[in-house]
Amino acid sequence: MLEVLNHPLILHKLTIMRNKETGTKDFRENLDEIAELMAYEVFRNIPVRPVNIETPMGPTVGYELDKPVVIVPILRAGVGLLDGIRRLVPTARVGFVGLYRDEETLEPHEYFAKFPKDLDKSTVLVVDPMLATGGSAIDAIKLVKDRGARNIKLVCLVGAPEGVKAMQQAHPDVDIYLAALDDCLNDIGYIVPGLGDAGDRIFGTK
Ligand code: PRP
Ligand code: URA
Numbered sequence: 175m176l177e178v179l180n181h182p183l184i185l186h187k188l189t190i191m192r193n194k195e196t197g198t199k200d201f202r203e204n205l206d207e208i209a210e211l212m213a214y215e216v217f218r219n220i221p222v223r224p225v226n227i228e229t230p231m232g233p234t235v236g237y238e239l240d241k242p243v244v245i246v247p248i249l250r251a252g253v254g255l256l257d258g259i260r261r262l263v264p265t266a267r268v269g270f271v272g273l274y275r276d277e278e279t280l281e282p283h284e285y286f287a288k289f290p291k292d293l294d295k296s297t298v299l300v301v302d303p304m305l306a307t308g309g310s311a312i313d314a315i316k317l318v319k320d321r322g323a324r325n326i327k328l329v330c331l332v333g334a335p336e337g338v339k340a341m342q343q344a345h346p347d348v349d350i351y352l353a354a355l356d357d358c359l360n361d362i363g364y365i366v367p368g369l370g371d372a373g374d375r376i377f378g379t380k
Contacts, residue, residue, distance in 0.1 A: 175349040176338055179215045184208055184353045188331065192369045198378040202254060205303065205331070205376065208353060209258025212329055216351050217262070220297060241297045241325060242266075244290055248273055248302040248314050251372040255301040255329065269293075271300075271314040280363040282310040287317055294322030303372040305330040305352070306365050308337035312344040319345075331372075332356055334365045 187204040190196055196204075222237040243263050247253045249272040260266055272286025290296075300314050311328055318326060326348045328341065333352040336359050341350060356365050364370070374380040 176342070176352070176355075177215075177349070178352050178355050179212060181211060181215065181353075184211050187211075188353050188369075191331075191375075192367060194370065196375075198375065201375045205254045206258045208331060209255040209301075210261055211258075212255075212331075212351060212353060213259040213262045216299070216327060216329055219349070239297075241295060242292070244269055244293060244296045244298045244323075246271055246289070246298060246300045246314065246318060248300065248310055249286060251304065251376055252300075252302040254303060254372070254376045255331075259299065259301065259329075266299075267296075269298075269318070271317055273310045273313060275306075275310060275363070277362075280307050280309060282313045284313065284317070289318065289321055292322075293318055294324060296323065296325065298323040298326045299329050300326060301329045303331040303376075304365060304368070305333035305337035305341065305350075306359055306363055307334075308340035308344070311337070311341060315341075315345050315348055327351060332365055332368055334359045334368075 187208050190204050221240040223240045224235045225238050227236045243266040245266050246269040247256050267290040269289035273282045275282055298318050328348050329351045331353045333355050358366055360366050
């Protein structure tokens, strides 16, 4: 399943992020706000279960999330989505996957992985602003699957058709949520029109 969240507020904030004149502070703040809006949309499809509770007026049936939530940002840029999602799901636990893309081959290389327990019983959101070739997200999802995760959603800001296709082939069971589906990759593996290098723009490293 691929869902592109064409929400006016998300589009507005994403346009600020795409603009090359936007500096680190505004880039990061808009990403944080989009993360919260995206989480709101993604959680529309999350199952709930009934619970018996007592209000001050008497008994009733309420609802709670059926599974605990684990957020897995792909380092570095995925960290930019973490706080916004956690504001809506403050009980979520957090795992990390460290991957960097070789600039020549575009192959992802793993340098860190740390996960909470019970991934098999959780809804796992793997998050990264960019889905370019798809290599990084495909590897990150393989890592969480190797630790038992079965209920996985991929949340990215901007995707390329090439990355979506590769992801759907590698992990057809994973739902993909994007704020925008862009045109293509360029010859150095960047998304066009995209927003440039997300990690560099979040952390001011270039
Ligand atoms: C970027 C981005 C994704 C990856 C996407 O990370 O944040 O993780 O590239 O590209 P792919 O779909 O072709 O794998 P990068 O490797 O630049 O690392 P960084 O987050 O540390 O900047
Ligand atoms: N990584 C980024 O940060 N931007 C792209 O366009 C592609 C990969």
